[in-house]
Amino acid sequence: MNTFSGNRYINSFEETRELARKKLPKFIFEYIDGSAGTEYGEKTNRQKLKEIQLKPEILKNISSISTKQKFLNENIQLPFGIAPMGMCQFVHPRADRYLACLGRDREIPICVSTVASESLENYWELSEGNAWFQLYVHSDINFAIALVKRAKKVGYKKLILTVDVPALGRRPREEIAGFKVPFKLTPQTFLDCALHPKWSISNLLAGVPQPGNFGKNAFDRSGGRGIIDWKFLKKLRDLWEGELILKGILNVEDSVKAISFGVDAIQVSGHGGRQLDSMPAPIEMLYQIKKELKNKCKIIFDTGIRSGEDVVKAYSLGADFVMIGRPALMAMAAYEKTGLYEMVDLINHETGITMAQLGKTIMSDLSMKNVFRTPFQ
Numbered sequence: 001m002n003t004f005s006g007n008r009y010i011n012s013f014e015e016t017r018e019l020a021r022k023k024l025p026k027f028i029f030e031y032i033d034g035s036a037g038t039e040y041g042e043k044t045n046r047q048k049l050k051e052i053q054l055k056p057e058i059l060k061n062i063s064s065i066s067t068k069q070k071f072l073n074e075n076i077q078l079p080f081g082i083a084p085m086g087m088c089q090f091v092h093p094r095a096d097r098y099l100a101c102l103g104r105d106r107e108i109p110i111c112v113s114t115v116a117s118e119s120l121e122n123y124w125e126l127s128e129g130n131a132w133f134q135l136y137v138h139s140d141i142n143f144a145i146a147l148v149k150r151a152k153k154v155g156y157k158k159l160i161l162t163v164d165v166p167a168l169g170r171r172p173r174e175e176i177a178g179f180k181v182p183f184k185l186t187p188q189t190f191l192d193c194a195l196h197p198k199w200s201i202s203n204l205l206a207g208v209p210q211p212g213n214f215g216k217n218a219f220d221r222s223g224g225r226g227i228i229d230w231k232f233l234k235k236l237r238d239l240w241e242g243e244l245i246l247k248g249i250l251n252v253e254d255s256v257k258a259i260s261f262g263v264d265a266i267q268v269s270g271h272g273g274r275q276l277d278s279m280p281a282p283i284e285m286l287y288q289i290k291k292e293l294k295n296k297c298k299i300i301f302d303t304g305i306r307s308g309e310d311v312v313k314a315y316s317l318g319a320d321f322v323m324i325g326r327p328a329l330m331a332m333a334a335y336e337k338t339g340l341y342e343m344v345d346l347i348n349h350e351t352g353i354t355m356a357q358l359g360k361t362i363m364s365d366l367s368m369k370n371v372f373r374t375p376f377q
């Protein structure tokens with residue numbers, strides 16, 4: 001059983017999000033919170049997650065519950081890691097460092113985005129190896145290959161190729177609030193900063209965050225990432241000796257095809273609802289994909305995980321591991337490093353007590369047998 005002794009600040013994702021909304025300038029909050037289009041896709045996924053009902057089982061001896069998970073040759077101390085998120089330092093100037101320390105202290109994987117504000121070398125060192133590298137291929141394939149070689153040289157064992165951003169999704173809320181990369185001080189963002197002096201002072205002192213992996217290469221956020229195809233995946237498979245994870249799959253056919261290219265895991269993900277408003281609910285696709293693949297390939301799930309019960313639901317529907325995104329950012333916006341640790345500890349604690357209700361002691365025992373009803377069967 002985990003040894004959670006209670007949090008001082010973080011009680012739930014929803015409460016933390018509201019505090020983050022108050023503390024961050026609007027253009028930053030909208031950047032992290034916003035989703036594609038009308039946000040129907042993001043909300044539908046959350047709704048379906050909520051509607052899944054678990055099946056309690058009584059009188060099972062659960063005195064030895066563990067939420068640890070062994071995944072792709074790693075003993076991970078919690079049932080989830082942190083999804084790759086670019087430009088976290090808009091949230092807090094030390095956000096990437098806090099994440100790296102979290103990886104080290106909790107022994108969980110932190111996925112380092114190609115567009116992280118800290119370099120992949122610093123991340124590896126600070127996290128003491130508890131980091132996986134996430135690759136985006138922008139317009140320059142050679143630059144992407146050079147990043148992969150850098151990651152290999154430093155010691156990374158796991159590479160995630162994100163494939164669900166062929167073009168950057170349109171997120172109207174960040175546009176309306178004036179979020180731009182590179183950052184532009186306009187009358188609107190100036191006023192926004194003035195209304196959030198604490199954020200502004202710490203961020204002004206630290207300087208505008210820059211993508212840590214790019215050096216002198218220009219980073220064009222809105223530029224396409226759609227030049228890669230299945231041939232590139234093959235090339236990457238040949239190049240990368242460690243484990244390769246394909247992130248951003250939302251259809252059964254693609255998941256089957258990915259296995260034939262020798263990936264070690266697929267990541268069923270809707271990019272937090274930030275790419276396609278009309279996406280199928282990722283949680284439903286997890287169920288469909290698991291039904292097709294059975295145990296032929298490891299599956300990671302992300303999008304919409306907000307609590308320990310959500311983690312247990314994802315495992316029950318077929319995930320072998322889970323990643324969380326926005327809860328980590330909202331927690332840092334609300335209570336900096338302490339908030340981040342408390343959020344992670346809370347979700348882990350809730351996972352343990354949910355397992356107890358179901359009469360389960362290890363994550364890998366969770367299956368559809370633990371689900372009473374889903375909104376999509």
Ligand SMILES: Cc1cc2nc3c(=O)[nH]c(=O)nc-3n(C[C@H](O)[C@H](O)[C@H](O)COP(=O)(O)O)c2cc1C
Pocket residue numbers: 031032033083084085086113114115116134162247269270271272273302303304305323324325326327
């Ligand atoms: C602010 C922000 C930045 C992100 N940047 C990246 C990125 O650089 N690479 C990537 O693969 N996914 C990125 N994502 C998507 C996450 O990895 C993940 O799929 C998503 O956040 C999970 O959903 P959740 O936020 O509902 O937990 C980003 C998400 C957010 C919220």
